[in-house]
Amino acid sequence: MRIIIIDYGAGNxxxxxxxxxxxxxxxxxxxxxxxxxxxxKVIFPGVGEASSAMAKLKNSGLDNVIPKLKQPxxxxxLGMQLMCKTSEEGNTKGLAxxxxxxxxxxxxxxxxxxxxxxxxxxxxxxxxxxxxxxYMYLVHSFYAENCKESIATTTYGLTYAAALQKDNFYGVQxxxxxxxxxxxxxxxxxxxx
Amino acid sequence: xxxxxxxxxxxxxxxxxxxxxxxxxxxDAGDPVELAKQYALKGADELVFLDISATLExxxxxxxxxxxxxxxxxxxxxxxxxxxxxxxxxVLLKSGxxxxxxxxxxxxxxxxxxxxxxKFGTQCVVVAIDAKQIDGNWIVHLAxxxxxxxxxxxxxxKEVERRGAGEILFTSMDNDGTKDxxxxxxxxxxxxxxxxxIIASGGAGxxxxxxxxxxxxxxxxxLAASVFHFGEIxxxxxxxxxxxxxxxxxx
Numbered sequence: 001m002r003i004i005i006i007d008y009g010a011g012n013x014x015x016x017x018x019x020x021x022x023x024x025x026x027x028x029x030x031x032x033x034x035x036x037x038x039x040x041k042v043i044f045p046g047v048g049e050a051s052s053a054m055a056k057l058k059n060s061g062l063d064n065v066i067p068k069l070k071q072p073x074x075x076x077x078l079g080m081q082l083m084c085k086t087s088e089e090g091n092t093k094g095l096a097x098x099x100x101x102x103x104x105x106x107x108x109x110x111x112x113x114x115x116x117x118x119x120x121x122x123x124x125x126x127x128x129x130x131x132x133x134x135y136m137y138l139v140h141s142f143y144a145e146n147c148k149e150s151i152a153t154t155t156y157g158l159t160y161a162a163a164l165q166k167d168n169f170y171g172v173q174x175x176x177x178x179x180x181x182x183x184x185x186x187x188x189x190x191x192x193x
Numbered sequence: 194x195x196x197x198x199x200x201x202x203x204x205x206x207x208x209x210x211x212x213x214x215x216x217x218x219x220x221d222a223g224d225p226v227e228l229a230k231q232y233a234l235k236g237a238d239e240l241v242f243l244d245i246s247a248t249l250e251x252x253x254x255x256x257x258x259x260x261x262x263x264x265x266x267x268x269x270x271x272x273x274x275x276x277x278x279x280x281x282x283x284v285l286l287k288s289g290x291x292x293x294x295x296x297x298x299x300x301x302x303x304x305x306x307x308x309x310x311x312k313f314g315t316q317c318v319v320v321a322i323d324a325k326q327i328d329g330n331w332i333v334h335l336a337x338x339x340x341x342x343x344x345x346x347x348x349x350x351k352e353v354e355r356r357g358a359g360e361i362l363f364t365s366m367d368n369d370g371t372k373d374x375x376x377x378x379x380x381x382x383x384x385x386x387x388x389x390x391i392i393a394s395g396g397a398g399x400x401x402x403x404x405x406x407x408x409x410x411x412x413x414x415x416l417a418a419s420v421f422h423f424g425e426i427x428x429x430x431x432x433x434x435x436x437x438x439x440x441x442x443x444x
Contacts, residue, residue, distance in 0.1 A: 048314040
Protein backbone atom coordinates (compact mmCIF):
# COMPACT_ATOMS: atom_id res chain seq x y z
CA MET A 1 0.00 0.00 0.00
CA ARG A 2 1.65 3.21 -1.16
CA ILE A 3 -0.03 6.34 0.18
CA ILE A 4 1.15 9.71 -1.10
CA ILE A 5 0.34 13.03 0.53
CA ILE A 6 0.62 15.77 -2.08
CA ASP A 7 3.18 18.26 -0.82
CA TYR A 8 2.67 21.64 -2.48
CA GLY A 9 3.49 23.85 0.50
CA ALA A 10 -0.04 24.40 1.76
CA GLY A 11 -1.16 22.75 4.91
CA ASN A 12 -0.64 20.81 8.04
CA UNK A 13 0.60 17.62 6.45
CA UNK A 14 2.48 16.38 9.49
CA UNK A 15 -0.70 15.56 11.39
CA UNK A 16 -2.10 13.62 8.40
CA UNK A 17 1.15 11.69 8.17
CA UNK A 18 1.05 10.94 11.91
CA UNK A 19 -2.58 9.80 11.68
CA UNK A 20 -1.67 7.20 9.05
CA UNK A 21 1.33 6.17 11.14
CA UNK A 22 -0.99 5.50 14.10
CA UNK A 23 -2.97 3.22 11.78
CA UNK A 24 0.21 1.41 10.76
CA UNK A 25 0.75 3.01 7.34
CA UNK A 26 3.61 5.11 6.03
CA UNK A 27 2.24 8.02 4.07
CA UNK A 28 4.93 9.68 1.96
CA UNK A 29 5.08 13.36 1.03
CA UNK A 30 5.64 14.09 -2.63
CA UNK A 31 5.24 16.73 -5.32
CA UNK A 32 6.57 14.44 -8.03
CA UNK A 33 3.87 13.75 -10.70
CA UNK A 34 5.21 10.26 -11.47
CA UNK A 35 5.21 9.25 -7.80
CA UNK A 36 1.74 10.64 -7.34
CA UNK A 37 0.38 8.86 -10.43
CA UNK A 38 1.80 5.52 -9.32
CA UNK A 39 0.52 5.65 -5.72
CA UNK A 40 -2.29 3.39 -4.51
CA LYS A 41 -3.96 6.21 -2.61
CA VAL A 42 -3.49 9.98 -2.81
CA ILE A 43 -4.22 12.54 -0.13
CA PHE A 44 -4.70 16.15 -1.23
CA PRO A 45 -4.39 18.31 1.90
CA GLY A 46 -4.72 22.03 2.32
CA VAL A 47 -4.96 24.68 4.97
CA GLY A 48 -4.86 28.41 4.48
CA GLU A 49 -6.11 30.77 1.80
CA ALA A 50 -7.61 29.40 -1.43
CA SER A 51 -6.08 31.64 -4.11
CA SER A 52 -2.52 31.37 -2.78
CA ALA A 53 -2.86 27.60 -2.35
CA MET A 54 -4.17 27.33 -5.93
CA ALA A 55 -1.23 29.45 -7.12
CA LYS A 56 1.18 27.06 -5.40
CA LEU A 57 -0.56 24.13 -7.03
CA LYS A 58 -0.23 25.75 -10.47
CA ASN A 59 3.43 26.59 -9.89
CA SER A 60 4.12 22.95 -9.24
CA GLY A 61 2.13 21.89 -12.31
CA LEU A 62 0.04 19.60 -10.14
CA ASP A 63 -3.20 21.31 -11.18
CA ASN A 64 -2.95 19.26 -14.39
CA VAL A 65 -1.98 16.04 -12.64
CA ILE A 66 -4.64 15.74 -9.91
CA PRO A 67 -7.81 15.78 -12.06
CA LYS A 68 -6.44 12.93 -14.20
CA LEU A 69 -5.63 10.57 -11.33
CA LYS A 70 -7.30 7.14 -11.48
CA GLN A 71 -6.75 5.83 -7.95
CA PRO A 72 -8.78 6.96 -4.89
CA UNK A 73 -7.97 10.60 -4.06
CA UNK A 74 -9.02 12.22 -0.79
CA UNK A 75 -9.09 16.01 -0.55
CA UNK A 76 -9.11 17.34 3.00
CA UNK A 77 -10.42 20.79 4.04
CA LEU A 78 -8.97 23.33 1.58
CA GLY A 79 -7.92 20.40 -0.60
CA MET A 80 -11.58 19.50 -0.99
CA GLN A 81 -12.46 23.13 -1.71
CA LEU A 82 -9.83 23.38 -4.44
CA MET A 83 -11.37 20.32 -6.10
CA CYS A 84 -14.56 22.35 -6.63
CA LYS A 85 -15.37 24.73 -9.50
CA THR A 86 -14.87 28.10 -7.85
CA SER A 87 -14.30 29.66 -4.46
CA GLU A 88 -15.42 33.02 -3.19
CA GLU A 89 -12.15 33.13 -1.26
CA GLY A 90 -9.84 35.24 -3.42
CA ASN A 91 -12.17 34.63 -6.43
CA THR A 92 -10.39 31.38 -7.06
CA LYS A 93 -10.94 29.05 -9.99
CA GLY A 94 -10.56 25.49 -8.74
CA LEU A 95 -9.86 22.12 -10.33
CA ALA A 96 -13.57 21.63 -11.15
CA UNK A 97 -13.56 17.94 -10.27
CA UNK A 98 -16.72 18.46 -8.21
CA UNK A 99 -19.65 20.38 -9.63
CA UNK A 100 -19.89 22.65 -6.59
CA UNK A 101 -19.01 26.22 -5.68
CA UNK A 102 -17.42 27.39 -2.44
CA UNK A 103 -19.17 30.21 -0.59
CA UNK A 104 -18.41 32.18 2.57
CA UNK A 105 -20.54 31.67 5.69
CA UNK A 106 -22.59 34.81 5.84
CA UNK A 107 -25.36 34.01 8.25
CA UNK A 108 -24.51 35.94 11.40
CA UNK A 109 -22.83 32.98 13.05
CA UNK A 110 -19.24 33.05 14.24
CA UNK A 111 -16.69 32.57 11.48
CA UNK A 112 -14.63 30.43 11.25
CA UNK A 113 -16.85 27.57 12.28
CA UNK A 114 -14.44 25.99 14.71
CA UNK A 115 -14.99 22.74 16.55
CA UNK A 116 -17.01 19.55 16.44
CA UNK A 117 -20.18 19.19 14.42
CA UNK A 118 -22.19 16.21 13.19
CA UNK A 119 -22.16 14.69 9.71
CA UNK A 120 -25.43 13.24 8.44
CA UNK A 121 -26.96 11.86 5.21
CA UNK A 122 -23.94 9.58 4.88
CA UNK A 123 -23.81 8.08 1.41
CA UNK A 124 -20.47 6.46 0.75
CA UNK A 125 -18.23 3.50 1.60
CA UNK A 126 -15.97 6.17 3.05
CA UNK A 127 -18.34 6.24 6.04
CA UNK A 128 -18.58 2.48 6.61
CA UNK A 129 -19.14 1.67 10.31
CA UNK A 130 -19.96 5.30 11.14
CA UNK A 131 -23.23 6.34 12.72
CA UNK A 132 -25.44 9.09 11.36
CA UNK A 133 -24.59 12.24 13.34
CA UNK A 134 -21.11 11.19 14.41
CA TYR A 135 -18.96 14.19 15.35
CA MET A 136 -16.13 15.49 13.19
CA TYR A 137 -13.66 18.34 13.76
CA LEU A 138 -14.03 21.30 11.42
CA VAL A 139 -12.30 24.65 11.01
CA HIS A 140 -13.46 26.70 8.06
CA SER A 141 -14.95 29.99 6.92
CA PHE A 142 -16.03 28.79 3.46
CA TYR A 143 -18.26 25.84 2.57
CA ALA A 144 -19.38 23.76 -0.41
CA GLU A 145 -23.02 24.16 -1.30
CA ASN A 146 -25.15 21.08 -0.85
CA CYS A 147 -25.28 19.40 -4.27
CA LYS A 148 -25.84 16.07 -5.99
CA GLU A 149 -22.25 14.97 -5.36
CA SER A 150 -22.67 15.46 -1.62
CA ILE A 151 -22.05 12.28 0.41
CA ALA A 152 -22.45 13.89 3.86
CA THR A 153 -23.97 17.11 5.15
CA THR A 154 -23.38 19.36 8.13
CA THR A 155 -25.54 22.18 9.42
CA TYR A 156 -24.10 25.49 10.57
CA GLY A 157 -26.85 28.05 10.11
CA LEU A 158 -27.43 26.34 6.76
CA THR A 159 -26.94 22.80 5.53
CA TYR A 160 -23.92 22.31 3.31
CA ALA A 161 -21.88 19.48 1.79
CA ALA A 162 -19.44 18.20 4.41
CA ALA A 163 -18.13 15.62 1.94
CA LEU A 164 -18.25 15.13 -1.83
CA GLN A 165 -17.60 12.24 -4.16
CA LYS A 166 -17.26 11.85 -7.90
CA ASP A 167 -15.92 8.57 -9.27
CA ASN A 168 -12.53 8.01 -7.59
CA PHE A 169 -12.41 11.50 -6.09
CA TYR A 170 -13.45 12.11 -2.49
CA GLY A 171 -13.37 15.36 -0.57
CA VAL A 172 -14.06 16.07 3.09
CA GLN A 173 -14.42 19.47 4.70
CA UNK A 174 -13.66 18.11 8.16
CA UNK A 175 -10.32 16.84 9.43
CA UNK A 176 -10.44 13.04 9.80
CA UNK A 177 -6.84 13.15 11.09
CA UNK A 178 -8.04 15.27 14.03
CA UNK A 179 -11.45 13.71 14.59
CA UNK A 180 -10.64 11.12 17.22
CA UNK A 181 -11.40 7.44 16.58
CA UNK A 182 -14.28 8.24 14.21
CA UNK A 183 -11.91 10.16 11.94
CA UNK A 184 -9.45 7.28 12.06
CA UNK A 185 -12.23 4.96 10.90
CA UNK A 186 -12.74 7.18 7.84
CA UNK A 187 -9.03 7.00 7.01
CA UNK A 188 -9.17 3.21 7.40
CA UNK A 189 -12.17 3.12 5.06
CA UNK A 190 -10.30 5.24 2.54
CA UNK A 191 -7.32 2.87 2.65
CA UNK A 192 -9.70 -0.05 2.09
CA UNK A 193 -11.32 1.48 -1.03
CA UNK B 194 -25.11 21.45 15.56
CA UNK B 195 -21.69 22.84 16.40
CA UNK B 196 -20.85 21.78 19.95
CA UNK B 197 -19.38 23.75 22.81
CA UNK B 198 -15.81 22.66 23.40
CA UNK B 199 -14.11 21.53 26.60
CA UNK B 200 -10.40 22.26 26.52
CA UNK B 201 -7.97 21.10 29.19
CA UNK B 202 -4.97 23.41 29.33
CA UNK B 203 -1.60 21.93 30.02
CA UNK B 204 0.76 24.58 31.34
CA UNK B 205 4.28 23.42 30.56
CA UNK B 206 7.49 24.21 32.35
CA UNK B 207 10.69 22.27 31.71
CA UNK B 208 8.73 19.69 29.74
CA UNK B 209 6.31 18.94 32.60
CA UNK B 210 2.69 19.92 33.14
CA UNK B 211 2.13 22.48 35.86
CA UNK B 212 -0.72 24.72 36.94
CA UNK B 213 -0.22 28.02 38.62
CA UNK B 214 -2.68 29.34 41.14
CA UNK B 215 -2.95 32.98 40.13
CA UNK B 216 0.15 32.26 38.04
CA UNK B 217 2.43 31.44 41.01
CA UNK B 218 3.04 28.40 43.28
CA UNK B 219 3.32 25.75 40.60
CA UNK B 220 2.21 22.16 41.23
CA ASP B 221 3.45 19.24 39.10
CA ALA B 222 0.75 17.23 37.34
CA GLY B 223 2.55 14.87 35.01
CA ASP B 224 4.00 14.11 31.63
CA PRO B 225 2.35 16.18 28.87
CA VAL B 226 2.29 13.45 26.20
CA GLU B 227 0.69 10.87 28.49
CA LEU B 228 -1.73 13.42 29.87
CA ALA B 229 -2.68 14.52 26.35
CA LYS B 230 -3.48 10.95 25.29
CA GLN B 231 -5.53 10.42 28.42
CA TYR B 232 -7.53 13.57 27.78
CA ALA B 233 -8.25 12.55 24.18
CA LEU B 234 -9.55 9.18 25.43
CA LYS B 235 -11.67 10.83 28.10
CA GLY B 236 -13.44 13.08 25.62
CA ALA B 237 -11.55 16.38 25.61
CA ASP B 238 -12.40 18.28 22.42
CA GLU B 239 -9.09 20.02 22.07
CA LEU B 240 -5.96 20.70 24.11
CA VAL B 241 -3.90 23.79 24.75
CA PHE B 242 -0.22 23.65 25.69
CA LEU B 243 1.11 26.85 27.16
CA ASP B 244 4.80 27.19 27.84
CA ILE B 245 4.29 29.45 30.82
CA SER B 246 7.94 30.03 31.44
CA ALA B 247 8.56 31.03 27.84
CA THR B 248 7.65 34.69 27.92
CA LEU B 249 9.11 35.39 31.32
CA GLU B 250 12.39 33.65 30.71
CA UNK B 251 12.62 33.99 26.97
CA UNK B 252 12.42 30.26 26.43
CA UNK B 253 11.16 28.89 23.16
CA UNK B 254 8.32 26.39 23.12
CA UNK B 255 9.54 22.85 23.06
CA UNK B 256 9.42 21.58 19.50
CA UNK B 257 10.22 18.04 20.62
CA UNK B 258 7.19 17.93 22.87
CA UNK B 259 4.98 19.21 20.06
CA UNK B 260 6.22 16.50 17.72
CA UNK B 261 5.65 13.77 20.32
CA UNK B 262 2.17 15.07 21.08
CA UNK B 263 1.27 15.32 17.39
CA UNK B 264 2.42 11.76 16.80
CA UNK B 265 0.10 10.39 19.46
CA UNK B 266 -2.87 12.72 19.65
CA UNK B 267 -5.98 12.33 17.46
CA UNK B 268 -7.64 15.60 18.46
CA UNK B 269 -6.52 19.17 17.69
CA UNK B 270 -4.12 21.10 19.87
CA UNK B 271 -2.86 24.65 20.24
CA UNK B 272 0.61 25.68 21.34
CA UNK B 273 1.41 28.97 23.00
CA UNK B 274 4.17 30.67 24.91
CA UNK B 275 7.20 32.52 23.63
CA UNK B 276 5.99 32.76 20.04
CA UNK B 277 7.07 36.02 18.48
CA UNK B 278 7.69 35.50 14.77
CA UNK B 279 6.44 33.88 11.57
CA UNK B 280 9.44 31.52 11.80
CA UNK B 281 8.45 30.37 15.31
CA UNK B 282 4.98 29.51 14.04
CA UNK B 283 6.24 27.82 10.89
CA VAL B 284 8.30 25.36 12.96
CA LEU B 285 5.41 24.61 15.32
CA LEU B 286 2.89 23.99 12.54
CA LYS B 287 5.39 21.83 10.65
CA SER B 288 5.86 19.84 13.86
CA GLY B 289 2.15 19.08 13.90
CA UNK B 290 0.53 21.80 16.01
CA UNK B 291 -2.90 22.77 14.68
CA UNK B 292 -3.00 26.27 16.06
CA UNK B 293 -0.70 28.66 17.85
CA UNK B 294 -1.56 31.26 20.42
CA UNK B 295 0.22 34.57 20.71
CA UNK B 296 -0.10 36.99 23.59
CA UNK B 297 2.63 39.43 24.63
CA UNK B 298 4.30 39.38 21.22
CA UNK B 299 1.08 40.56 19.58
CA UNK B 300 0.79 43.40 22.08
CA UNK B 301 4.36 44.48 21.43
CA UNK B 302 3.96 44.19 17.66
CA UNK B 303 0.32 43.89 16.53
CA UNK B 304 1.36 43.39 12.86
CA UNK B 305 2.42 39.89 13.88
CA UNK B 306 -1.25 38.87 13.86
CA UNK B 307 -1.63 40.07 10.25
CA UNK B 308 1.55 38.30 9.20
CA UNK B 309 0.48 35.01 10.76
CA UNK B 310 -3.04 35.20 9.35
CA UNK B 311 -1.86 35.90 5.81
CA LYS B 312 0.88 33.27 5.85
CA PHE B 313 -0.90 30.44 7.66
CA GLY B 314 -4.60 31.37 7.60
CA THR B 315 -6.75 32.86 10.35
CA GLN B 316 -7.89 29.39 11.44
CA CYS B 317 -4.61 28.67 13.20
CA VAL B 318 -4.12 32.05 14.90
CA VAL B 319 -5.38 32.23 18.46
CA VAL B 320 -4.78 35.48 20.29
CA ALA B 321 -4.58 34.94 24.04
CA ILE B 322 -5.51 37.90 26.21
CA ASP B 323 -4.92 38.12 29.97
CA ALA B 324 -6.91 40.91 31.59
CA LYS B 325 -8.10 42.09 34.98
CA GLN B 326 -10.40 44.79 36.22
CA ILE B 327 -8.77 48.01 37.36
CA ASP B 328 -11.17 50.77 38.46
CA GLY B 329 -13.99 49.05 36.61
CA ASN B 330 -12.08 48.67 33.33
CA TRP B 331 -10.77 45.42 31.94
CA ILE B 332 -7.06 46.08 31.39
CA VAL B 333 -4.86 43.80 29.28
CA HIS B 334 -1.71 42.46 30.92
CA LEU B 335 1.35 40.89 29.34
CA ALA B 336 4.25 38.60 30.19
CA UNK B 337 2.17 36.01 32.01
CA UNK B 338 0.05 38.67 33.67
CA UNK B 339 2.91 40.47 35.38
CA UNK B 340 2.93 43.73 33.41
CA UNK B 341 -0.04 46.06 32.98
CA UNK B 342 -0.67 47.73 29.61
CA UNK B 343 -2.88 50.64 28.60
CA UNK B 344 -5.03 48.41 26.42
CA UNK B 345 -8.72 47.84 27.08
CA UNK B 346 -9.76 44.18 26.68
CA UNK B 347 -12.67 44.88 24.33
CA UNK B 348 -10.76 47.32 22.11
CA UNK B 349 -7.78 45.01 21.87
CA UNK B 350 -9.92 41.97 21.07
CA LYS B 351 -11.68 43.92 18.31
CA GLU B 352 -8.34 45.01 16.91
CA VAL B 353 -6.86 41.51 16.75
CA GLU B 354 -10.05 40.21 15.15
CA ARG B 355 -9.64 42.86 12.46
CA ARG B 356 -5.98 41.89 12.04
CA GLY B 357 -6.88 38.26 11.41
CA ALA B 358 -7.17 36.37 14.70
CA GLY B 359 -9.27 33.24 14.24
CA GLU B 360 -10.10 32.86 17.90
CA ILE B 361 -9.69 34.67 21.22
CA LEU B 362 -8.54 32.94 24.40
CA PHE B 363 -9.58 35.28 27.19
CA THR B 364 -8.21 34.64 30.67
CA SER B 365 -9.66 36.68 33.49
CA MET B 366 -6.82 37.15 35.95
CA ASP B 367 -9.38 38.11 38.59
CA ASN B 368 -10.99 34.68 38.30
CA ASP B 369 -7.98 32.52 37.49
CA GLY B 370 -7.17 30.10 40.31
CA THR B 371 -10.17 31.14 42.41
CA LYS B 372 -12.49 28.27 41.39
CA ASP B 373 -15.36 30.71 41.83
CA UNK B 374 -16.58 30.63 38.23
CA UNK B 375 -15.71 32.35 34.95
CA UNK B 376 -15.91 36.10 34.21
CA UNK B 377 -19.27 35.66 32.51
CA UNK B 378 -20.25 39.31 32.20
CA UNK B 379 -17.06 40.29 30.42
CA UNK B 380 -17.23 37.12 28.31
CA UNK B 381 -20.77 37.80 27.15
CA UNK B 382 -19.83 41.35 26.21
CA UNK B 383 -16.78 40.09 24.33
CA UNK B 384 -18.79 37.41 22.54
CA UNK B 385 -21.39 39.94 21.45
CA UNK B 386 -18.83 42.38 20.08
CA UNK B 387 -16.81 39.82 18.09
CA UNK B 388 -17.59 37.52 15.17
CA UNK B 389 -14.88 34.96 15.99
CA UNK B 390 -15.09 32.17 18.59
CA ILE B 391 -14.13 32.83 22.20
CA ILE B 392 -12.45 30.43 24.60
CA ALA B 393 -13.18 31.28 28.23
CA SER B 394 -10.44 30.73 30.77
CA GLY B 395 -10.00 31.35 34.48
CA GLY B 396 -12.20 30.39 37.38
CA ALA B 397 -13.51 26.89 36.68
CA GLY B 398 -14.32 25.12 39.94
CA UNK B 399 -17.57 23.21 39.49
CA UNK B 400 -19.59 21.73 36.64
CA UNK B 401 -22.18 24.45 37.20
CA UNK B 402 -19.50 27.02 36.32
CA UNK B 403 -19.24 25.46 32.86
CA UNK B 404 -23.02 25.53 32.42
CA UNK B 405 -22.92 29.24 33.30
CA UNK B 406 -20.00 30.10 31.04
CA UNK B 407 -21.86 28.71 28.03
CA UNK B 408 -25.29 30.09 28.97
CA UNK B 409 -24.52 33.45 30.61
CA UNK B 410 -20.97 33.91 29.27
CA UNK B 411 -21.88 32.92 25.68
CA UNK B 412 -18.47 31.28 25.32
CA UNK B 413 -17.79 28.91 22.42
CA UNK B 414 -15.31 26.87 24.42
CA UNK B 415 -14.17 26.64 28.02
CA LEU B 416 -10.64 26.01 29.14
CA ALA B 417 -9.51 24.76 32.53
CA ALA B 418 -6.53 23.03 34.07
CA SER B 419 -6.44 22.01 37.70
CA VAL B 420 -10.05 20.78 37.94
CA PHE B 421 -9.18 18.32 35.19
CA HIS B 422 -5.58 17.54 36.10
CA PHE B 423 -6.42 16.66 39.69
CA GLY B 424 -9.53 14.71 38.77
CA GLU B 425 -11.95 17.06 40.49
CA ILE B 426 -14.16 17.09 37.40
CA UNK B 427 -14.30 14.16 34.94
CA UNK B 428 -14.83 15.37 31.38
CA UNK B 429 -17.46 12.72 30.68
CA UNK B 430 -19.51 13.73 33.76
CA UNK B 431 -19.12 17.36 32.80
CA UNK B 432 -20.39 16.77 29.28
CA UNK B 433 -23.37 14.79 30.56
CA UNK B 434 -24.21 17.63 32.91
CA UNK B 435 -23.94 20.12 30.04
CA UNK B 436 -26.18 17.99 27.86
CA UNK B 437 -28.72 17.77 30.69
CA UNK B 438 -28.73 21.55 30.59
CA UNK B 439 -29.47 21.54 26.85
CA UNK B 440 -25.95 22.54 25.89
CA UNK B 441 -24.73 20.75 22.77
CA UNK B 442 -21.58 18.70 23.41
CA UNK B 443 -19.73 15.81 21.77
CA UNK B 444 -20.31 12.69 23.85
